[in-house]
Amino acid sequence: MQTNIEILRKNKLSITQGRLVILDIFLQTEGALAHADIEKKLSSNFDRVTVYRTLQSFVEKGVIHQIPTTDNTILYALCKENCEAGHHHDEHVHFVCVECEQTTCLENVIVPKVKLPRGFKPFQAAMIVKGHCVSCKY
């Protein structure tokens, strides 16, 4: 497991308090986080704008990836694979629990390929599964 500093170094991001703290939040969190979640978890008070900009540069550098939602929100989670600036390789499935509302990266479940109609050229696919997660059996 890499430390926050190592991750920043590796991705050529300058090392600042804000980035370290936000990265730590991701490192300590199981599951995905929305902007709002991060702000809540930030004990020290960083400006909202800083959080926005930090998330943005993390996505650009391939430190975190985005997970689509249907609630006017974007979720973010650490990239565990070797993502680089511009090219993410997070082809795993995301699971949204309808009970606890947690979204989990299923690192070991890769998104299957599908056969598209003639003419469509895919280059990236995301899959989101809703249901009951392992902690919320019913």
Place this chain on the structure above:
Amino acid sequence: MQTNIEILRKNKLSITQGRLVILDIFLQTEGALAHADIEKKLSSNFDRVTVYRTLQSFVEKGVIHQIPTTDNTILYALCKENCEAGHHHDEHVHFVCVECEQTTCLENVIVPKVKLPRGFKPFQAAMIVKGHCVSCKY
């Protein structure tokens, strides 16, 4: 192909100007629409709030379905299958063109089942494929 009135009747929604017009927009549009797109296409001026509420009841009744995005937006598209209030059956793949930015329902490409880790109970899955659409070959 059903008319706007037929769709409202079938779903026990009272027939109002706003609903008819918004449904027409969906019926005349290839691809998915965001709230903002609908407001732009509305020549007559309906209140923003009405559009929100209309979309909401359409989703609840199974007239339209939502498509997740990573840009703080929700896309909506007509349900062509027999969706009902509470239970949608739109298990098709959605294609997002990075060129023209159109999102298309690939009605004939169904979302494949994936094997989840022990303990996860799925009940719905969505899949979004990004790439170049059939009109934007490069």
Place this chain on the structure above:
DNA sequence: AGAAACTTGCAACAACATTGCAAAACCATT
């Protein structure tokens, strides 16, 4: 240490979303 490059906070603003309430439209019934 000093200069250049980058990051941050602040303030102002813009865009988007939600709520309560009264007026209007709709629908079922007579």
Place this chain on the structure above:
DNA sequence: AATGGTTTTGCAATGTTGTTGCAAGTTTCT
């Protein structure tokens, strides 16, 4: 067709979320 009960709409107010420019503060490099 008129009536009355129910649902929907618009408005106004308010809240939430996201963006931008700029000056001050940090970080990095030499």
